[in-house]
Amino acid sequence: MNKRELILEATLDLITEHGFHATPMSMISKKAKVAAGTIYHHFENKEILLEALYTESKGKMGRAMQLATVNGENYEADYKSIWISLFIFYADNSKTFQFLEQYAQSPFIRKETKEEQRKHYQPIIDFLGQGIRKGYLKSIDVEILTEMVHGTVVSAAKIFHQQKELSKIAINELAQFAWQAAKA
Amino acid sequence: MNKRELILEATLDLITEHGFHATPMSMISKKAKVAAGTIYHHFENKEILLEALYTESKGKMGRAMQLATVNGENYEADYKSIWISLFIFYADNSKTFQFLEQYAQSPFIRKETKEEQRKHYQPIIDFLGQGIRKGYLKSIDVEILTEMVHGTVVSAAKIFHQQKELSKIAINELAQFAWQAAKA
Amino acid sequence: MNKRELILEATLDLITEHGFHATPMSMISKKAKVAAGTIYHHFENKEILLEALYTESKGKMGRAMQLATVNGENYEADYKSIWISLFIFYADNSKTFQFLEQYAQSPFIRKETKEEQRKHYQPIIDFLGQGIRKGYLKSIDVEILTEMVHGTVVSAAKIFHQQKELSKIAINELAQFAWQAAKA
Amino acid sequence: MNKRELILEATLDLITEHGFHATPMSMISKKAKVAAGTIYHHFENKEILLEALYTESKGKMGRAMQLATVNGENYEADYKSIWISLFIFYADNSKTFQFLEQYAQSPFIRKETKEEQRKHYQPIIDFLGQGIRKGYLKSIDVEILTEMVHGTVVSAAKIFHQQKELSKIAINELAQFAWQAAKA
DNA sequence: TATGAATGAGGATTCATTCAT
DNA sequence: GATGAATGAATCCTCATTCAT
Structure with a gap:
């Protein structure tokens, strides 16, 4: 290393x-x-070190979401698969999760950096946009919907890290929570 | 003053x-x-100043939620009323909201303080517990459900503060989002 | 009080x-x-408080020495009686002793104050001056002799306060030490 | 440097x-x-700086005493030689002397540090112990005797620093004072 | 006399950053 | 690239003293 x-x-x-x-x-x-x-x-300095860490962390998150098995046949199943992929990433990478949560909104990271890293959400935005157009999801502004759905993953991850345990069943229940929230 | x-x-x-x-x-x-x-x-010192601010902020939040019009006749309406009360508090008190979000999980606030301030959520936990027992809501562990529902308010408030605007319709849509997520 | x-x-x-x-x-x-x-x-201020304490302490010390039984018949006995009176004062008033020791030479007390409180030693200086003139004591400068003799009391008091115990016999031995040191 | x-x-x-x-x-x-x-x-901090200074100072004092010419032939001469060596160290190193006097008993220096630095007195304790056993000195507890004898050096040094002068004759008189005090 | 909240200058300590090796 | 001693501005906090009550 x-x-x-x-x-x-x-x-x-x-x-x-x-x-x-x-x-x-x-x-x-x-x-x-x-x-x-x-x-x-x-x-170069402490701020740049932090930004580098932020960029790396967002990259890891992006890669984790690409591991979801999305086959395009069953929208609900794909939605839940993506939701669970991100949840698992947050669950497995407790520190990265905390860091992203705490510093995403902090004044330490420049807006440009934050903007640039939004690219990692693009596949999801696209996926949810599709769902809206096809009538699977509520017709809410797609950025808003993305934020809301992402919020459910974050909440679930927080619960996970607080309790240090969450059965598979419980995880599926939470994915279901997130699905019913968004579905048309 | x-x-x-x-x-x-x-x-x-x-x-x-x-x-x-x-x-x-x-x-x-x-x-x-x-x-x-x-x-x-x-x-006494900077840390204690922060804790005092935390305690005050949580108190204000608790009081805001008690302003919801809950008449016990229509569970869905009551649920949404509480949801919106909290949302409005977060929307109107941008700084308090940000502060609570940033420091709720930070290491600056002692666990005991955090625990003590949990009391402000008790009425909601009770309300949701009732909903579960009466079959209106999903039968998920009530603490987990509370966290998830609260997460939807937080997400909505974040969206609000990013955009500096959110129509009444949009707010009702988000309350609906939160209702469908939780309902049985 | x-x-x-x-x-x-x-x-x-x-x-x-x-x-x-x-x-x-x-x-x-x-x-x-x-x-x-x-x-x-x-x-008036902290310095003056300290000086007042110094003056009071020196006064107490002076009064303690006057309690010695000096009858003028036996010089050695009178010498030891004075020595022991001062020792007992220092032994019984541990804090006053420490204070005088620590602050007598410190820069906190003005020279004039110190000079003025020298008056309490005058009876001893006179007594030792007499001893020198009468040939009982070494013919060393009386101020120097006074300082040396006082030093023996101070050392004895320090030992006392360190050990929290010193038999009557031991005290008499130390008075004897002080007597042999000074005698002609 | x-x-x-x-x-x-x-x-x-x-x-x-x-x-x-x-x-x-x-x-x-x-x-x-x-x-x-x-x-x-x-x-590490101000206190530790002080302790370091204390340790260094005691070390210097210890080394100074080892410069005394002790040949073991004449106990009285050896005793006075040690006494004068220490006196000269205190006379020549006015600040170190003052520092040791002021802080030796102060609460600023931890007991352990003080204890550890007692080792520098060991050669003297041994020398005086010998003198007691051989009948040259009063049979007082050796630790007490050491303290008393050391006190005479301290008093002499104080006189020296107050007066800024003390003839060789006077110094020998004071060494004589210290010898008569302790001798059997 | 007595009180104690308020003041703000001053002190111990920390820490991002530099630079000679 | 790597090191870590040195720097000194910045920070938290203390405390003698004042003054309105």
Whole structure:
């Protein structure tokens, strides 16, 4: 594992535990077992380190959603498959989830960066747009609908991380919750 | 307006804008037009100031929900009324909303404080519990259901604050979204 | 007990425990069960409070030494009696002793105050001067001799306070030590 | 001269002049011509800086006493030689002397540190213990005797620093004072 | 006299960043 | 690239003192 990775990993760990401003660079360098100056060879400054972490995290999230088995035959099944894929990603990557939740809306990340990373939601927006047009889903503004549906995954993930357990049945119930919410 | 109030208000303003660690006490004292030391007469330290703000904010939220017109005749109508009451509170109190969202899960607020403030959700938990027992709502664990329903209000409020506008119709659509999600 | 006394007592207690600068006026006011402002009705400021304590302490010490039974018949006995009187005062008034030791040489007390309180040593200086002239004691400069003899009492008191015990025999041995040191 | 030394030296100068709490770290950094933060690279905090100074000072004192010419042939001569060595150290190192006097019993230095530095007295304790066993000295508890004898050096050093002069003859008289005090 | 809330200058400490090695 | 000592501005907090009641 190269130093860049080590630094990013340490940053994720520490930032989810203490928050951005309560995580000194010295703490990151210690956890990553790297000299303080080394961080600055890989990241111009602390803000840029954070943005890099944000970009990486969003990328991982995007890739996770592409793992959903979407075959186009049964809209409801595809919808739930995507929902569950994202849920599982959030469930399996607790720190990345927390980081994205806490920092997505924080003033630490520049708007441009946030905008740029919206691309990862595009496939979903498209999928939900299709569902609306085909009459499977409520005809609400697609951006709004996307936000609402995503919100259900986030809520489910929060519950999961609070309880450290959630049966398969329960997960399917929550997917069903999300489906009934959105369906026409 | 007494100094304690002035300090809390300044803190809410600044903390939602810059975040906890990026808001120096000096900035709060300047905004509140109070000497730095005065803050420490009212709040032992910065952390406790934050906790006080959290407690106050949760209290306001609790009071807002009690304004919902619940007459017990039509469960769906009552459900939507509560949903909309909370939504309106979040919509009208943008900063309080942001603050609660940012710090609800942060490590800055002690678990005990968080637990104690859960009391404000109790009426809703009861209301939803009733709905489950009477067969109006899905029979999911009531705590989980509460979290999921609350999540829909949060998502709606986020959309509202991003767009700075949301028609009455749209709001009713989102309440409908939340109702269909939860109903049996 | 009037407030002035209460304040002085609290100051002595706290200052010996924490030191002058580590004893805030607020701590004194709390311990004395008096409002912060009240201290300033009795003492112009912190420095003057300290000086008042110094003056009172030196006065007590002076009075203690006058309790020695000096009958002028046996010089050695009188010498030891004075020595033991002072030792007992230091032993019985642990805090006053510590305070005088720690602050006598500190920069906190003005030279004039210190000079003025030297008067309490005058009887001893006279007594030792007599001893020198009569050939009972070494013919060393009387101020120096006084300092050296006083040093033996201080050392003995420190030992006492460290050990919290010192038999009568041991005390007499130390008085004997002090006598042999000084005698011609 | 490395920064650590510069800091310790500046601390000694300032602390003896103003006292611990009246010596801000900023003042030390200025006097040592070092950035404020640099102090914290070498000493965890102000207290630990003080402890380090204490340890160094005691070490110097210990080394000074080992310079005494002790040949074991004449106990009285050896005793006086040690006494004078320590006196000269205290006389030549006015600030170290003041510092040790002021902080030896203060609450700023932890008991463990104090205990550990007692090792520097061990050679003297041994020397006096021998003197007691061989009948040269009073049979007083050796720790008590050590303290009393040390007290005579301290008193002599105080006199020296007050007067800024003390003839060789006077010094020998004081060593004689200390010898007669302790001898059997 | 007595009170204690309010003040704000001052102090300990932290931490992002630099730079000589 | 990698190191980590050094920097010093910025931050939290303290505390002597004042003053309206």
